[in-house]
Amino acid sequence: MKRNYDENAKIIKALSDPSRLKIIDILSCGEKCACDILQYFDFTQPTLSHHMKVLMECGIVECRKEGLWSYYSLNSSNCNKLILFLMNLVTDTDECICKDKAKCECK
Template identity: 55%
Template sequence: MDKYEKNARIFKAFCDPNRLKIIHLLQTGELCGCKLLEQLNIGQPTLSHHMKILIDAGIVKGFKDGKWMHYSLDIEGFKNVKNILDDIMKDR
């Protein structure tokens, strides 16, 4: 995967209202998938789909605890997003 494909995957992760809401909810810290489901008007399979996109983009980290996944923002991933935007704007 080249740089542009990788960057497109990252920015695609921000292009959905549910994923933006998930990011907003995770700003307060780590949350269990069950807590995210309580806040979103989606089912568990849809949540899994969105989380896969966010994790693949490096925006969110997840780990399994029993039957539930726990998610948090990936700070390094957000630093990478900032660096990409800074690089785009460096000559402006």
């Protein structure tokens, strides 16, 4: 399995904000309208829009429009890829970067 460090670092950076982690937690219950998400926070709609934009740009959250309303949900495929990446990152597997003896400078 090829590890994409740059792509996953972008996702992890997006998740490094406590409000965004809370949004992910809220969306784990299913699709939510922006107004439903906003009720869990003490900030404005433009601030929520910024957080949602960051989460959508890294591919963790999807948005669908229905009239004037925006509905958000987790992109389960990308969430699962991130979980798998993290699991492989902290586990000694055959794909571990250290297993490539040709790149090892110490003998």
